Amino acid sequence: MIPLAQAPPITFWGVQPGSGEMWVKIVVALVVCLLIMFGLTFLPNAGRKAVVWGFTFAGGLFYVLLWIVPTPINRGPSDLPRPGEEFGFWLQDALPHIVNSANILTAFLLGLGIYSLLRVHLGRIAKRQPDREFSAILLVCMVVMAGFGYADWIMRRFGEGREKLELMQNWTPVQYAFDLMFDGLLQQMDAAMFSMIAFFILSAAYRAxxxxxxxxxxxxxxxxxxxxxxxxxxxxxxxxxxxxxxxxxxxxxxxxxxxxxxxxxxxxxxxxxxxxxxxxxxxxxxxxxxxxxxxxxxxxxxxxxxxxxxxxxx
Amino acid sequence: MQWLDTGWFGIVITLVMVTFILSNIYRADKGKKELFIRRIPGLNAIDDAIGRATEMGRPVIMVPGIGSLNAVSVQALNVFAHVTKTAAQFSTPIKLCVADAAVYTVAQEVIRDVYQKQGMIERYDVDSVRFVSDRQFAFAAGVSGTILREKAAATFLLGEFFAESLIFAETANSVGAIQVAGSTQTSQTPFFIAACDYVLIGDEFYAASAYLSRVPVLVGSLVGQDWCKLLIATGILLGFATNSLERSQETSVGRVPLAVAAPEKWTAMTEETKSVFEAAEDEIPLDKPRLRKRNETSVFRLFNPLVREADLRVERPQKPPAPPAATGGAQ
Structure with missing residues (x-):
C-alpha cells in the first residue's frame, strides 16, 4: 500500500478515494456508458463509422497536443501552474488516465481472443477433426495454468502469511505447480522455439x-x-x-x-x-x-x- | 514563461512534412491526372500467389506480425483485405493468424466485410481468422504448425515481426509456399530476403494499399512522402556542408556538462536533482582555441538544444496545504 503522504495528488482527473463523490462518478459513468452502448446498437453503418472516426480523432488529437504543447519541467507535487502553463499541466495529468483507459479496453479485447481460441479448439474436438488431441491439451493447459496462476496470485496478495511465500521453503503445492508450469515448462518451451532459429538461419543463409x-x-x-x-x-x-x-x-x-x-x-x-x-x-x-x-x-x-x-x- | 525548449526545429520539420502529405492528398483528390507509382514486384506477385493456391486447392495463410493494433497492423490488414477479396472470388480458403486480441477483433470485421461486399458471405468461415497466442514463441509454434498441417500454398507475412520471422519464413519454405513478406523492423528484413520469394522493403510496405487500390487519396499521400524524402535529402546535404565548414573552424568557448562546468555545484546535488540537471550544459572559455567537436555545431544544436542550469530552475506558486483527510477513506 502507498503511504498517504506518497499518494498521487488529486487532480482534475481524480477524486478523493473512498469519498461519496467517487461512487457518484462511478455510477454516472457506468450509466452513461451503458446508454451509449445501447444507443450505438441503433446506429446505421455510416453513423458507426462516424463514431469510430470521432473517437480516433479525439485520441489522436490528445497525443498530438501532448507532443506539441511543451511539458512543464521540474514539476513538484504541490506546484500550481504559472500563467500559460495550465494546459500543459492538464495534459500531463490526463496522460496516465488516458493510458489506463486504453489498457482497460485491451483487457476486454483479450476476452474476445480467449473466445476465439475456445471456439476453434472446442469445435475441432466436437467435430472429431484430425489432431483434436492437441486442441484438448491446449484447452486443459489453458484452464490449469489460469487456475493455478490465479490461486497463486490470491495467496501472494491476500493470503495469510503471504510474506513467507517469498521464500521457496514456505511454498505450498500451488506455488510449486505454478512454478513447474510457468518456469519449468512454458519458459523452456519458449527457449526451445527460440533456439530453433539458429538452424533456420543456417538453412536460409545457405540458400541466400x-x-x-x-x-x-x-x-x-x-x-x-x-x-x-x-x-x-x-x-x-x-x-x-x-x-x-x-x-x-x-x-x-x-x-x-x-x-x-x-x-x-x-x-x-x-x-x-x-x-x-x-x-x-x-x-x-x-x-x-x-x-x-x-x-x-x-x-x-x-x-x-x-x-x-x-x-x-x- | 520558462519552458524547456525541446527542439522546435524537429517539430517544425514534422509539420512541414505533414503539410506536404496533406497538400498532395488534396491535389490527388481534386486532380484528374493519374499519378505514377513504380512497379513493386512483391505486390504484383500477390495475384500469382493466390492463383497458385487456387490451382493447388491449398489455403493462403496471412500473418500481420505480433505487434499491437497500430498503423503497421492496420496497413497489413489493408493488404490482407485485398488478398481476401481475390481469394474470395476463386473460393480459395484463407487463414489469418493473429497474436493480438485487438488486431483479432479488427481482422475479423475486415475479412467478414470483404466477403460481404463481394456478395459471398456464405463462403466466409468464422474460423479463418484465429487468435493463436499473445506469447511470441507460442504464436510462432502455433503458426508454424498451421502452415505445416494446412500445407499452405502461399503465405503473406506483413507487419511487425521480430525473432519469429525466420521461423515462419523457413517453415513456409519447407512446404513449398510462395511467400510475400514485408516488415517495418529493418532488423528482420534480411531474414525475409534470405528466405522469402518477394519482400517489401522499407516504405514499400506502406505503399502497398496505394499500389493495389490506386485510390487518389492514397496515391497522393505516397507522392507527399516522396516530397518529404526530397526535403530530408536536401537537409542531409545542407547539414553535411555546414557541419564540414563549422568543424574546420576553431572555437575558443567549449560547451560542457554541468558536472564539468561547475563540479562543486554538481557534487552538492542529490541523485534526484542530478537526474534533472544531467542534460544541462554550460559554456566555459578554453585555454587555447581548438576545432569544434561534433556536438558543438549548429546542426547538432538544432536537434539537441542547449539547456543551461538556469533554464531548468522553475519557481511556481504552491498549493495551499490540504485539509485533514476524512476518516475511513481508502488510500
Whole structure:
C-alpha cells in the first residue's frame, strides 16, 4: 500500500478515494456508458463509422497536443501552474488516465481472443477433426495454468502469511505447480522455439548465399568479410600480411612493428569490415528507417483524419 | 514563461512534412491526372500467389506480425483485405493468424466485410481468422504448425515481426509456399530476403494499399512522402556542408556538462536533482582555441538544444496545504 503522504495528488482527473463523490462518478459513468452502448446498437453503418472516426480523432488529437504543447519541467507535487502553463499541466495529468483507459479496453479485447481460441479448439474436438488431441491439451493447459496462476496470485496478495511465500521453503503445492508450469515448462518451451532459429538461419543463409546473381554475389562477399573479421587469428594473419606488403613496397611510414599509418592500412580486414558497416550498412538502414517513418506518419495522418480509403475503411 | 525548449526545429520539420502529405492528398483528390507509382514486384506477385493456391486447392495463410493494433497492423490488414477479396472470388480458403486480441477483433470485421461486399458471405468461415497466442514463441509454434498441417500454398507475412520471422519464413519454405513478406523492423528484413520469394522493403510496405487500390487519396499521400524524402535529402546535404565548414573552424568557448562546468555545484546535488540537471550544459572559455567537436555545431544544436542550469530552475506558486483527510477513506 502507498503511504498517504506518497499518494498521487488529486487532480482534475481524480477524486478523493473512498469519498461519496467517487461512487457518484462511478455510477454516472457506468450509466452513461451503458446508454451509449445501447444507443450505438441503433446506429446505421455510416453513423458507426462516424463514431469510430470521432473517437480516433479525439485520441489522436490528445497525443498530438501532448507532443506539441511543451511539458512543464521540474514539476513538484504541490506546484500550481504559472500563467500559460495550465494546459500543459492538464495534459500531463490526463496522460496516465488516458493510458489506463486504453489498457482497460485491451483487457476486454483479450476476452474476445480467449473466445476465439475456445471456439476453434472446442469445435475441432466436437467435430472429431484430425489432431483434436492437441486442441484438448491446449484447452486443459489453458484452464490449469489460469487456475493455478490465479490461486497463486490470491495467496501472494491476500493470503495469510503471504510474506513467507517469498521464500521457496514456505511454498505450498500451488506455488510449486505454478512454478513447474510457468518456469519449468512454458519458459523452456519458449527457449526451445527460440533456439530453433539458429538452424533456420543456417538453412536460409545457405540458400541466400548461393551465387546465382550479382546481388547474391555482393551479399556473399560482404557477409564473408564481416564473418572473417570476427575471427581474431585470421585478422592477425591478414593484417600482418598487409603490413609486410607495405614494408616490401617501401611505402612511407610503413613498419611491421610500429603499425603506423600507411595507405595499405585501409585493406586490413577489420578496417574493411568497419567500412562496410559504417559506409554501406548504416546509411542503408537509416534510409530504410526514414522511409518507414514517413510511411507511418502518412498512414497515421490518414487514419487520424479519416482519409484512409480502401481495406479497413472501405 | 520558462519552458524547456525541446527542439522546435524537429517539430517544425514534422509539420512541414505533414503539410506536404496533406497538400498532395488534396491535389490527388481534386486532380484528374493519374499519378505514377513504380512497379513493386512483391505486390504484383500477390495475384500469382493466390492463383497458385487456387490451382493447388491449398489455403493462403496471412500473418500481420505480433505487434499491437497500430498503423503497421492496420496497413497489413489493408493488404490482407485485398488478398481476401481475390481469394474470395476463386473460393480459395484463407487463414489469418493473429497474436493480438485487438488486431483479432479488427481482422475479423475486415475479412467478414470483404466477403460481404463481394456478395459471398456464405463462403466466409468464422474460423479463418484465429487468435493463436499473445506469447511470441507460442504464436510462432502455433503458426508454424498451421502452415505445416494446412500445407499452405502461399503465405503473406506483413507487419511487425521480430525473432519469429525466420521461423515462419523457413517453415513456409519447407512446404513449398510462395511467400510475400514485408516488415517495418529493418532488423528482420534480411531474414525475409534470405528466405522469402518477394519482400517489401522499407516504405514499400506502406505503399502497398496505394499500389493495389490506386485510390487518389492514397496515391497522393505516397507522392507527399516522396516530397518529404526530397526535403530530408536536401537537409542531409545542407547539414553535411555546414557541419564540414563549422568543424574546420576553431572555437575558443567549449560547451560542457554541468558536472564539468561547475563540479562543486554538481557534487552538492542529490541523485534526484542530478537526474534533472544531467542534460544541462554550460559554456566555459578554453585555454587555447581548438576545432569544434561534433556536438558543438549548429546542426547538432538544432536537434539537441542547449539547456543551461538556469533554464531548468522553475519557481511556481504552491498549493495551499490540504485539509485533514476524512476518516475511513481508502488510500
Amino acid at each position: 548465399f548461393r551465387i546465382r546473381s550479382v546481388e547474391s554475389t555482393v551479399l556473399m562477399a560482404s557477409a564473408l568479410i564481416l564473418m572473417l573479421s570476427l575471427l581474431g587469428a585470421l585478422v592477425a594473419l591478414w593484417n600482418g600480411g598487409v603490413d609486410a606488403m607495405a614494408v616490401a613496397l617501401n611505402l612511407p611510414n610503413a613498419s611491421v612493428d610500429l603499425k603506423e599509418a600507411h595507405f595499405l592500412n585501409n585493406f586490413k580486414l577489420n578496417e574493411v569490415a568497419n567500412w562496410v558497416r559504417s559506409f554501406l550498412q548504416v546509411p542503408a538502414l537509416r534510409a530504410l528507417e526514414f522511409g518507414v517513418g514517413l510511411g507511418a506518419l502518412a498512414m497515421g495522418l490518414r487514419l487520424w483524419l479519416g482519409l484512409e480509403k480502401g481495406g479497413i475503411s472501405a
